[in-house]
Amino acid sequence: MFDSGFGGLTVARAVIDLLPTQDLVYFGDTGRYPYGSRPLAEVHEFAMQIGSMLRHDYNAKLLVVACNTASAAALDDLRAELDIPVVGVIEPGIVAAAEGSHSGKVGVVGTVGTIDSGAYPHAIEENDLPIELTACACPGFVEFVERGETDGAGVHLLAQRLLEPVIHAEVDTLLLGCTHYPYLARTIGDVMGREVLLVSSADETAFEVRRLLVEDSCPGRVGRRRFISSGDASVFETIGRRLFGAELVGATEHRWDI
């Protein structure tokens, strides 16, 4: 599983809770985060590189692209390139949001890269979902999470400004279309109001992983977890533990050859 940084840990949590016997290698590309403001072609290159590394150097039997931006940039090519199942976060999230909405008015928030890619309207069309989508990019949210600042006046003010289009559209369901955003759920929920349903793709993605590993449940064993960061491993561990919990131990560093 990989993400640009800590966001994919929201998906890791759901996968570990649902599939505790499976081993998990989590790669946070913190040395090259953020992905959301980079050209999609560059994120594509990173995603292909990491996917290949996890498959070949870590012997992954399934890959989770726990990042919406990387899913938008490279999911199809990762599926074509790798000889293992590859699960992304875009489709499970939008299907869950459509199911959760009563009015059919759904909002999605994500990085500039994800929103500009058109991946969500495309997924709605592919799955023939009867919803009206309002999409808005939220530049700046990810940076708060990467600093471990998940509430407070700064992020609240930013949320009030950035969420204006989805408030204005009177959505009844808001999809958190960036894996970092569930860490801001309290702030986003306060700004949107209690009547708006917040949907994270983490749980739905974990169900998809379980469906694909159904023959392979390894009863009785306790899965091993490994956390790798392309940035400073001790910073990754300190902030990661704050977000993910005490299970995040022994993070190691991976340096890209530049």
Ligand code: DGL
């Ligand atoms: N967590 C990522 C996503 O879901 C990307 C955040 C970033 O690096 O900008 O899009």
